[in-house]
Amino acid sequence: MTATLQAAWLIHRRPFRNTSLTVDLFLPELGRVGAVVRGGRKDPLLAPFTPLWVELKPSGDLYSLRACEPRGSRVLLRGKALYCGFYLNELLTRLLHRDDPNPAIWPLYEQALSDLLTDTALDITLRQFELAALEEIGYGVSLELDVQGDEVEPDACYQLNPEQGLVRVETGPSYQGADLLAICQGDWHPAARKAALHLCRHLLAPHLGKRPLKSRELFRGK
Known part of the structure; x- marks a missing residue:
């Protein structure tokens, strides 16, 4: 080696x-x-x-x-895509423990960098990476089944317990089942994109600690 x-x-x-x-x-x-x-x-x-x-x-x-x-040419990210790249790097730095092999994350990262160069919406690229990376390191949750093992229903509402999964609720802040299923199916309509943003923030929060992400602050300033 x-x-x-x-x-x-x-x-x-x-x-x-x-x-x-x-x-x-x-x-x-x-x-x-x-x-x-x-x-x-x-x-x-x-x-x-x-x-x-x-x-x-x-x-x-x-x-x-x-x-x-x-090993190849530098990935030339510009504008908001550059700050999204910094965000990906900061996620890896904060989520991955040192000297803990994560071979499945490697292709996800390289694909995300490539996608930042395309016409794919930046937020969709980030959400796809976040959800896939969380799944690979053991922090993902099913968006098709709730904590009882029942299928998520489009007309039902759900709250997220990051350690257990989706809990069906009748009242209070929640995610619409239809939006959760759309995320699973890659149907990135506006409501699904908004739900995915809040969902990923909720899932990531316990693993990133209280220190703010510098890349988010840079992005907000642009």
């Missing part, structure tokens, strides 16, 4: 000492790892959205980045 180049994405970087960096890398086999890059602060490759080949060497709690090469 230490002598082999591995595919990676850089998802976060911080200055370290005078000229170095500490970085969070996302790899298909290792998951999210932390690494020190000696003298790497001016390396143009060490930027978000650049597909990389990296050589890592274990060094205490972190790795040491021994080599870095481009």
Whole structure:
């Protein structure tokens, strides 16, 4: 492993000492790892959205980045799509535990970056990634069955318990069954998109902690 180049994405970087960096890398086999890059602060490759080949060497709690090469052209995100990309990176940084392999998240992330370059609505790309990623790391809930195992009915209303699932209710704030089923079917009409936004915020909240997401603040400022 230490002598082999591995595919990676850089998802976060911080200055370290005078000229170095500490970085969070996302790899298909290792998951999210932390690494020190000696003298790497001016390396143009060490930027978000650049597909990389990296050589890592274990060094205490972190790795040491021994080599870095481009794996392809940088994903050129602009405008709001750029802030959505930062949001994806921040989600990975906050949701994934270090050194915990998550190979199923890798294609989801690469697909989301590709979708940000297309005409697909940005919010739909983010919701698709959030729901699929939550499912893969064990935090997803069924949108077709309630906590009793009964099928979600289009005309019924449901509240969400992030740890258990959907609870059918008669009164109070709720999700319309038809909107939940539309999300499952990829029918992204306006009501389904609004429901998916609140649903994902609700599902993610227990796992992101109280610290606000910087990417959300940047997006609001644009």
